Amino acid sequence: MGVLATVNVFRRRIMRGLTKNIGKSKRNLDILLVDKAEIKRVLICRPNARLGNLLLVSPLVQEVSEMFPNCKIDLFVKGPLAPIIYENYDTVYKTIHLPKKPFKNLLEYIKVWISIRRQPYDMAINVDQNSSSGRLAIIFSRAKYKFYGDLSDQHQQTKSDYDHIAKYPVYNFRNYLTKLGLAKSNKIIAPLDLKLSSSEFEEGKRILDKVTGNGLRRTICLFTYATGTKCLAEVWWEDFYKALKKEYPEYNIIEVLPIENVSQIAFQAPTFYSKDIREIGSLIANTDVFIGADSGMMHLASSVQTPTVGLFSVSELKKYEPYDNCSIGVNVLKYSKKDYFKVLNKILNNGKLKIYSRAV
Template sequence: MSVLNKINVHRRSIMRSLTKNVGKANMQDDFILVDKNEIKKVLICRPNGRLGNLLLITPLVQEVSEMFPNCKIDLFVKGTLAPIIFEKYEVVDKIIHLPKKPFKNLLAYSKVWISLKKAHYDLAINVDQNSSSGRLAVQFSNAKYKFFGDSGEESTEQKSGFEHIAKYPVYNFRNYLSKLRLPTNSNKIIPPLDLKLSASEIAKGRKILNELANNDKKTICIFTYATGTKCLSEDWWEKFYSMLTSEYKEYNIIEILPVENVSQIGFKAPTFYSKDIREIGSVITNADLFVGADSGIMHLSSAVHTPTIGLFSVSNLKKYEPYDNCSVGIDVNLYTKKKYIKTINTILNNGRLNGLSRAI
């Protein structure tokens, strides 16, 4: 770990320690939300600019818009990806984004925080209870109802998939609403990640995929890159790619390339490269299966509803694994060639795994 990364980790630890109790004194136990139509303007805070983390809040945005059908949502984020990801979300009104490098853009950084204070919100929501900036943003807002992302009750943590980073904010939000005496269906299935591709975008992706393959075979997309220690070695991918081409001759194997334009299999497969997130999603959505390590592109595959196999070697599988649409996360440290084939076959045959990957 570089010196800069170490400083960043230390800074986050200090900030979390300083902000962990923000909002605890304002639990609003005496508030009762009688009419949900009262909520017309909502602020959702996730000051993070990574592709995966922004896609992972789409279930919460869907939950809020369904619970409060007359509301409009502003998103408090970081970076410039959010307008692209939420382009088709009519419920999303404004994207308020912090500069990626606040200390180099102090004036712009200050203006964003001031705008939060000036705006009127009926409800402010912090997505991740461990986010210092998220907690501060909710506290700084002038919303009547403020949810800081805390669980609030141990029983919530026993629900299926509570550990998942896309699910626990929804469970925690439902618990908060129950404290406001607002009826919620706590057992309702958590919405999937959703990029909301249009029909024209899907058609464009199909055209691109057809031109790449130039045949009528079905397609398996692979993504061989990931950041840091999440990136599997060239040797691992060479063996895996060899297995795919040997076992699935009736499928096209297409590699989706990262923005870095690198390949762990030496560009042996036909490749697709784009810096347009929605275009990448439009190609993946036309595939029958996506296989890739824990990354933003893995979450993008989930968000376009393609059956996804997430390859985990160091990341917390239960927290980040793809879900819904026959998707599954697997621990590569525990898998053999036979297990990979069995898992892939199960998905390609449209059968849900029902925990197969952990039971094999």
């Protein structure tokens, strides 16, 4: 680990230690929310720039939008991806961007905090209770109702899927609303959703037909890359690809490439490369199954309602696995080829309607 990385890790530990108790002394001071129509402007804080982490906020955004249908939501984030991810969310009004390097962009950094302070939010919600910037944004805001992301000490969470990073913020938020006097929702938590438009979906089909050269066949989509130790070895992928071709000779098999433009199967399959995540999503939405390691691309596939097989070797499966639409996370250290094909056959035999059910 480099010097800068070490300093950054140390800085995060210090900030978490300093901010972990922010808001806890005010938990019992929350007033009752008599009329949900009172909530017209909401701040949701997830100061993170990664594709996967921003997509994983979408179930909470949907929850807030459904709970307060007349509200407008501002997202406090990092990086340029949030406006792209949430461009088809009518309730998302704007995104507020924290600079990645605050000390190099000090003026911009200060302006962000001023903008949060000036806006009279009705409610402010922190997604990750361990985010020091998120907790600070909540206390810095002038919102009447403030949720710091914590699960109440008096509340024991019994949901079997509570550990999932897209779900526990929703469960915690639902519990917070009961403290305000609202009835607790028991609805199934919404899936990740990029909200592709019907025109985007159709464009994805056109691109896929061009990549495969055979739009009449069903398509298996691979993503062979991942960062760090999450990336499976070339030997593993080449062996898997060889077995996949033998097992499914009647299918198109394509590979979506990462921004690094590398392939763990040496570009043996037809490939697609783009820096436009909505374009990538529209292509994946037209495939029958997506197979890839834990990554932002895996969550992107899940967000366009394509059945997704997440390959896990080091990440916490219960925390990050894809869900909904026949999706599943598998531990590659415990699965054999026979096990993979059982999973794939179940997904492929279930079939996928060639329409985008969530098109807007």
